Amino acid sequence: MPEKVYIFDTTLRDGEQTPGASLNVDEKLQIARHLELLNVDVIEAGFPFASRGDFEAVKAVAREIRGCQIAGLARAFKQDIDAAWEAIKEATQPRIHTFISTSDIHLKHQMKKSRQEVLEMAVAAVQHAARYTANVEFSAMDASRSDLAYVAQVFTAVIDAGAKTVNFPDTVGYAIPEEFGAKIKYLMEHIPNIHQAVISVHCHNDLGLAVANTLAAIMNGARQAEVTINGLGERAGNASLEEVVMALTTRKDLFDFYTDIVTQYIYPTSRLTSKLTGVVVQPNKAIVGANAFAHESGIHQDGVLKEASTFEIMTPTAVGIKKSTLPLGKLSGRHAFKKKLQEMGYYLADEELNRVFVQFKDLADRKKTVFDEDLVSLVETEVIYKSVPEHFRLVDLVVLTGTMVKPSATVKMEVGGELKSHSAFGDGPIDATYKVITHLAGSKCRLLKFAVSSITGGTEALGEVSVRLEDAGHIITGQGVDPDIVTASARAYINGLNRLHFVKKLGPKRGKPEKL
Numbered sequence: 001m002p003e004k005v006y007i008f009d010t011t012l013r014d015g016e017q018t019p020g021a022s023l024n025v026d027e028k029l030q031i032a033r034h035l036e037l038l039n040v041d042v043i044e045a046g047f048p049f050a051s052r053g054d055f056e057a058v059k060a061v062a063r064e065i066r067g068c069q070i071a072g073l074a075r076a077f078k079q080d081i082d083a084a085w086e087a088i089k090e091a092t093q094p095r096i097h098t099f100i101s102t103s104d105i106h107l108k109h110q111m112k113k114s115r116q117e118v119l120e121m122a123v124a125a126v127q128h129a130a131r132y133t134a135n136v137e138f139s140a141m142d143a144s145r146s147d148l149a150y151v152a153q154v155f156t157a158v159i160d161a162g163a164k165t166v167n168f169p170d171t172v173g174y175a176i177p178e179e180f181g182a183k184i185k186y187l188m189e190h191i192p193n194i195h196q197a198v199i200s201v202h203c204h205n206d207l208g209l210a211v212a213n214t215l216a217a218i219m220n221g222a223r224q225a226e227v228t229i230n231g232l233g234e235r236a237g238n239a240s241l242e243e244v245v246m247a248l249t250t251r252k253d254l255f256d257f258y259t260d261i262v263t264q265y266i267y268p269t270s271r272l273t274s275k276l277t278g279v280v281v282q283p284n285k286a287i288v289g290a291n292a293f294a295h296e297s298g299i300h301q302d303g304v305l306k307e308a309s310t311f312e313i314m315t316p317t318a319v320g321i322k323k324s325t326l327p328l329g330k331l332s333g334r335h336a337f338k339k340k341l342q343e344m345g346y347y348l349a350d351e352e353l354n355r356v357f358v359q360f361k362d363l364a365d366r367k368k369t370v371f372d373e374d375l376v377s378l379v380e381t382e383v384i385y386k387s388v389p390e391h392f393r394l395v396d397l398v399v400l401t402g403t404m405v406k407p408s409a410t411v412k413m414e415v416g417g418e419l420k421s422h423s424a425f426g427d428g429p430i431d432a433t434y435k436v437i438t439h440l441a442g443s444k445c446r447l448l449k450f451a452v453s454s455i456t457g458g459t460e461a462l463g464e465v466s467v468r469l470e471d472a473g474h475i476i477t478g479q480g481v482d483p484d485i486v487t488a489s490a491r492a493y494i495n496g497l498n499r500l501h502f503v504k505k506l507g508p509k510r511g512k513p514e515k516l
């Protein structure tokens with residue numbers, strides 16, 4: 001009988017520690033809903049003690065998501081554990097995840113504590129957490145660089161104290177698969193009470209080996225994998241959910257394991273996560289990259305056309321990449337539209353559907369064929385625009401540009417319900433537009449990044465603009481979509497300003513004290 005590997009998704013915690021990828025409560029909820037559709041076993045929703053925003057987000061996820069365990073991260077301190085419990089207690093299956101470092105490097109330079117002191121703190125933390133719930137996970141930070149006998153000693157003690165999952169992280173991405181697998185085997189053989197807990201691993205990708213290390217650990221006894229969508233996370237990121245799951249699924253001949261992941265939701269979840277975090281997926285990324293199923297060589301194309309398995313080890317549909325069977329146009333009705341969205345994995349409320357349908361009709365009038373990618377973008381944009389209140393709203397935009405004129409823009413927009421307009425010249429139409437919007441919004445933010453991409457090929461494609469803005473230490477991403485790239489740019493900037501306005505009202509971040 002194949003054994004189950006538990007999938008612990010930490011996109012909302014470690015993934016959110018990706019530089020510049022912070023998410024607000026609504027955005028975390030949207031990703032959490034997709035993680036529930038994917039059917040992950042555990043959603044680590046955040047680090048409740050780290051900031052008020054994190055606390056509120058974890059609480060909201062714990063309240064709404066019913067089909068997954070919801071974990072909150074906590075250092076091995078009483079106040080962290082209390083905050084984590086406060087945030088997750090309304091979940092159907094709450095889990096407290098507490099951690100402390102076990103490596104001599106961290107003990108000596110960072111914590112200035114002895115091994116005995118750390119062992120006692122770990123046990124005390126797990127005992128404290130276990131008073132709230134039987135579902136306690138303990139992590140030994142920097143485990144892969146720790147003395148293995150000492151980690152075994154700590155794990156034995158925390159399992160006695162009530163930990164049901166013991167996590168062995170490769171915090172700094174230092175391990176090599178064969179070595180990492182052997183360490184898991186050692187733990188299986190040297191922890192007398194190991195049958196009372198699940199061994200978990202949490203691998204970072206600094207040497208590009210996070211997925212390989214995770215698989216090596218599973219082959220040696222680990223039964224929980226901590227992963228993120230698109231491999232997001234600190235520095236080079238974490239083991240990616242899609243790669244770990246599809247490796248186990250595709251190589252069933254080799255792995256006698258299964259996961260409960262509904263793989264058809266992988267691609268929609270990857271898209272949404274990329275959109276909301278503003279972190280673009282590289283085209284050659286395994287499973288979810290734009291080229292993951294693109295065959296360029298003539299020999300490969302010929303083979304795939306004759307029989308897909310000649311050069312495809314898995315099908316695009318298995319991970320939710322759908323080939324368009326029924327392109328929509330301006331004559332398509334509401335029913336066909338709804339059916340199409342459902343085929344693509346989007347189940348919208350009637351009111352949401354109506355709003356997206358109006359935009360679809362508008363787009364179909366301007367653009368000959370509406371591709372699946374355009375629909376995905378429309379749906380996501382509608383959801384994204386909805387995620388923060390519109391303090392700033394674009395009403396009208398006129399630009400004048402060309403080779404013989406100095407580019408200029410006139411913008412009419414609402415600022416806190418008041419209609420304002422202004423004009424300015426710029427180096428180009430987007431520069432002029434941004435100058436006017438900055439003036440009207442009275443913003444002091446800095447533009448850190450500006451990126452334009454077209455969603456599908458051809459000159460009539462939808463332009464997708466992503467901006468990253470910074471103001472008073474807050475870094476956020478704004479998104480805009482329109483067939484006109486200047487309008488898309490204006491929408492992205494205004495979306496970003498709305499988000500900044502929203503996060504600034506939430507107050508300063510306390511900062512994330514330590515990273516696992």
Ligand code: MN
Nearest residue numbers: 014171234516
């Ligand atoms: Mn980590």
